[in-house]
Amino acid sequence: MTLLKKIKLQIICGNGGKDTEDLSNSFFKLYLNFFKNNNFNIISYNLVEKSILFSTQYYQYYIDNENIIYKIIRISPFCGKKQTSFLKTLFQIHQVETKYTLNKKDIIIEAKHSTGAGGQHANKTKSAVKITHKIFNISIEIEETRSFVQNLKIAIKKMEEKIQKIKLDRDNNKKNNSYKEANKISWSHFDRLINLHQNKYISLYVENKIIKYHIKNISEIPLDKIMNYKQNNKENGAF
Incomplete structure (x- = not known):
């Protein structure tokens, strides 16, 4: 029997104002389309919170490999200048609240x-x-x-x-602390660098390798190829 677990993805913005907010919306749509196109069981999603709840048998892969920081360099659609923004994708197992029974x-x-x-x-x-x-x-x-x-x-x-209330308060405090830690995005560290060259093509730096794709915007990033690239290199002992 295949074990499915509920996973919650949250896209967390770094500093950057309108540009980062615009990018977080683009990344939200990017991941949502990826899940839809690959027939994931999407339970719910929230554009305001930038969160997607889905279930998958490959939950451990996302927990272990896809909690990453993106550094994005592009020409701002708002001011026309080169902008650098940071985003984090946070994948966590979704804990369902259960009623406490007294022993x-x-x-x-x-x-x-x-x-x-x-x-x-x-x-x-x-x-x-x-x-x-x-x-x-x-x-x-x-x-x-x-x-x-x-x-x-x-x-x-x-x-x-x-x-039940005591345990719920403790869990909420843990979640808030986890979110605060995740929200501390370092400007000196990143896992994937995306350089959008004059909105014509992008250079992706993944695991110290450069991959180029001719796409026009963030929403066209081939997530499946990036993940397959990383997974294949893992299986070949590269990481």
Whole structure:
């Protein structure tokens, strides 16, 4: 059985104002067309975020080889001068949020006397519940009903929701930190250099090799040939 995984591509702009924004749009369309033309399963895409969510069995190739920095040199369509821009393609496995289920081995359950309304019944029976999570070191007390079993169910549900939020906040912080690190595009380092010569042809510098293609704009870059070139050289032991 072929294993498919969801991969999210995000195109991150370096500094460069309108030129870099224009290029990021071009690269977004370039990759989107590449996925469509090669029959990838595209799940969703967002032009504003410059992101594409797709699934593939070759997910490891993109994670290992296509997280790269592009350096693009071209004549600006806005000012007519030569401009240098930087872009990064960030491929990450898309993590699906799953509901947290409490492991009862991780909690301490205590029965307590209710302090709320209920008269003598509240004082004589231990219907209130306190549960403490041993790993997260958080406690919840519930005395919403006169039933210990019902209060326990409510307490477990609230504990699951609370831990779910804690884990989600942690994951979001990790994603934000990862994005910030990815967004630190160095002006001195790049993996692929694209030099668009007077909008007539481009020189591609890939793995210290120069490849020339006669194309008119960024959207015509033959991504499949670049990736095949890199993959073939890997298989031949060049890298």
